[in-house]
Amino acid sequence: MPTEQQLQWQRLEWYAFVHFGLNTYTGREWGYGDEDPGMFNPSKFDANKIVSTFKQAGMKGMIYTAKHHDGFCLWQTKSTKHNISQSPWKKGKGDVAREFSHACKEQGIRMGIYVSPWDRNCAEYGRPGYLKVFYKQIGELLGKYGDMFEIWFDGANGGDGYYGGAKENRNIGNPDTYYDFPHIVKNIRKLQPNCIVWGAGTSGDVYWGGNEKGNVAYPCWNAAVEQETHVKKHTRTLRDKAPADEKWMPLEADTPINGTGWFWHANQAGRVKSVQHLMDEVYMKSVGHGANLILNVAVNRDGELDAADVEALLRFGEARSKLLATDFAKGATGKASNVRGGDAKKFGPEKLTDGNIETYWCTDDRETTGEVELQLKKPATFDVVRVREQIRLGQRVQDFAVDAWVDGKWVTIDAADEHGKSIGNQVMRRVPVTTTDKVRLRITRSRACPCISELSLLKMPEIENISAPVVKDTGLPKGNWKSKKGASAIDGDEGTFWYSGKSPDPITVDMGRKHKISAFSYTPRQDGNLKGMTDYYTFEVSLDGKEWKKVSEGEFGNLRENPIEQRMEFKPVEARFFRFSSISSVEGSGSSAAEINIYPAK
Ligand code: FUL
Numbered sequence: 001m002p003t004e005q006q007l008q009w010q011r012l013e014w015y016a017f018v019h020f021g022l023n024t025y026t027g028r029e030w031g032y033g034d035e036d037p038g039m040f041n042p043s044k045f046d047a048n049k050i051v052s053t054f055k056q057a058g059m060k061g062m063i064y065t066a067k068h069h070d071g072f073c074l075w076q077t078k079s080t081k082h083n084i085s086q087s088p089w090k091k092g093k094g095d096v097a098r099e100f101s102h103a104c105k106e107q108g109i110r111m112g113i114y115v116s117p118w119d120r121n122c123a124e125y126g127r128p129g130y131l132k133v134f135y136k137q138i139g140e141l142l143g144k145y146g147d148m149f150e151i152w153f154d155g156a157n158g159g160d161g162y163y164g165g166a167k168e169n170r171n172i173g174n175p176d177t178y179y180d181f182p183h184i185v186k187n188i189r190k191l192q193p194n195c196i197v198w199g200a201g202t203s204g205d206v207y208w209g210g211n212e213k214g215n216v217a218y219p220c221w222n223a224a225v226e227q228e229t230h231v232k233k234h235t236r237t238l239r240d241k242a243p244a245d246e247k248w249m250p251l252e253a254d255t256p257i258n259g260t261g262w263f264w265h266a267n268q269a270g271r272v273k274s275v276q277h278l279m280d281e282v283y284m285k286s287v288g289h290g291a292n293l294i295l296n297v298a299v300n301r302d303g304e305l306d307a308a309d310v311e312a313l314l315r316f317g318e319a320r321s322k323l324l325a326t327d328f329a330k331g332a333t334g335k336a337s338n339v340r341g342g343d344a345k346k347f348g349p350e351k352l353t354d355g356n357i358e359t360y361w362c363t364d365d366r367e368t369t370g371e372v373e374l375q376l377k378k379p380a381t382f383d384v385v386r387v388r389e390q391i392r393l394g395q396r397v398q399d400f401a402v403d404a405w406v407d408g409k410w411v412t413i414d415a416a417d418e419h420g421k422s423i424g425n426q427v428m429r430r431v432p433v434t435t436t437d438k439v440r441l442r443i444t445r446s447r448a449c450p451c452i453s454e455l456s457l458l459k460m461p462e463i464e465n466i467s468a469p470v471v472k473d474t475g476l477p478k479g480n481w482k483s484k485k486g487a488s489a490i491d492g493d494e495g496t497f498w499y500s501g502k503s504p505d506p507i508t509v510d511m512g513r514k515h516k517i518s519a520f521s522y523t524p525r526q527d528g529n530l531k532g533m534t535d536y537y538t539f540e541v542s543l544d545g546k547e548w549k550k551v552s553e554g555e556f557g558n559l560r561e562n563p564i565e566q567r568m569e570f571k572p573v574e575a576r577f578f579r580f581s582s583i584s585s586v587e588g589s590g591s592s593a594a595e596i597n598i599y600p601a602k
Pocket residue numbers: 029030154155156254262557558561
């Protein structure tokens with residue numbers, strides 16, 4: 001069974017993720033740790049404005065990146081010099097944590113903190129000395145800025161980094177052991193007993209949904225063992241029952257609203273996810289599968305949210321509110337196959353339609369199946385069914401079906417698939433558009449007597465595609481480009497890709513004439529295979545194809561979880577030829593690229 005904290009957390013349903021930091025200025029997803037704090041100057045940053053956008057969208061909270069993997073701290077900290085006091089913003093006196101926490105408090109939005117365990121700046125990272133730094137950071141963030149509803153410990157850990165100038169690889173082995181998460185969690189409980197801990201293995205309260213697309217697989221059982229195997233395998237195995245005697249462990253699904261990544265990027269125009277996608281592929285498959293959703297909206301270099309992201313967020317928020325606004329089952333009267341102790345006042349079928357998530361229909365202990373027939377107040381047309389269990393009493397149902405009374409007979413509109421179905425906090429499922437005044441819920445298998453809080457009948461609103469499509473900026477036209485081996489990486493089609501085979505081989509392109517350029521982008525192969533996907537690259541240019549000059553080198557962050565276009569900027573330079581080399585790959589050897597774009601200097 002969930003703790004009271006997990007239960008309250010589950011009821012937030014969705015909230016914002018805000019990625020903001022030095023990566024915002026470098027255009028990278030993972031900073032190396034040697035970035036100059038002098039870049040950080042979000043002159044138009046207004047926490048109130050950002051928080052009010054989230055509120056307007058109907059979100060209940062927000063979590064921002066107080067420290068990402070690059071180690072730069074966006075609050076006034078005593079733990080490291082690599083922090084906001086070294087930036088020109090507000091003459092080094094700014095504090096993003098303070099501004100967000102004030103704004104959240106004022107507007108009644110819950111606030112949470114992302115603080116990366118991996119710290120590519122700290123010289124002591126990977127050694128015992130780092131723990132003092134990290135613990136201090138957690139202490140400051142949970143001690144100085146009021147109530148936090150969630151603290152987020154990212155699972156990306158160890159590897160290459162700056163590490164105070166050592167510039168080497170540091171591996172930490174088992175994160176649970178190195179960071180000592182059991183100890184961290186014990187301290188968090190002392191500081192803020194209501195704060196949900198994300199990503200601290202089985203010591204924490206919530207698990208990652210297993211991908212960065214914003215969905216969780218279904219059925220979704222809230223059990224620790226289940227989540228462990230699923231995160232490891234990156235897919236959820238469908239099982240028809242959760243193990244007994246298990247720690248309750250709900251899921252959170254995460255995804256950025258913009259297709260360019262977690263941080264703001266110069267090329268994000270036209271790449272925001274559509275409202276339809278956010279509804280069908282994200283919301284219905286995360287919250288609709290019983291998980292919570294954390295949806296990222298990045299802050300840009302000026303310190304503001306991008307207009308197109310805001311528009312998508314607000315449109316989606318509006319569609320969500322419309323979907324939930326009218327429950328056609330509300331107030332329906334019912335007949336049940338069995339009512340616990342015959343006590344209809346307490347456990348009767350009308351508890352399913354009273355709009356109160358605490359009250360529930362329940363059968364006698366010996367009954368693990370049962371059904372309820374509901375008579376609606378008047379005929380209604382709906383296409384989404386939502387069912388919720390009273391999760392204070394655990395997750396019990398393994399199989400259920402919903403029928404509608406149509407043309408004088410029962411028609412099943414939502415039936416069990418072959419692996420069985422769970423309910424948990426809630427399931428929202430699309431059903432055929434149905435008009436009726438009578439529905440039936442059948443519980444056909446359950447681990448114990450079913451306790452069902454609510455059954456709702458909803459109608460999905462029309463979602464119009466409002467914004468005129470923005471043409472993606474793909475840089476210089478490639479008509480005259482030539483490449484001996486890499487044609488598929490310059491054909492303007494992200495569906496095709498060049499692969500060198502096992503041994504890495506640079507791709508060289510002749511652009512036909514000289515251009516002044518200041519950025520390139522690398523789109524990894526999009527076929528789901530990580531082989532030869534570049535991790536560390538070099539990018540060189542030449543005027544004659546003989547003498548080469550390296551203008552950019554480094555690593556693409558997070559491609560394993562989020563293989564999207566990476567745009568890298570450099571000092572403007574004249575070039576007719578460019579050469580892209582893969583130094584190391586995410587998996588296997590060799591190099592591959594779906595597309596390389598070149599951007600002219602402005
Ligand atoms: C990942 C990180 O590595 C990404 O940079 C991002 O912060 C995402 C939310 O989690 O694991």
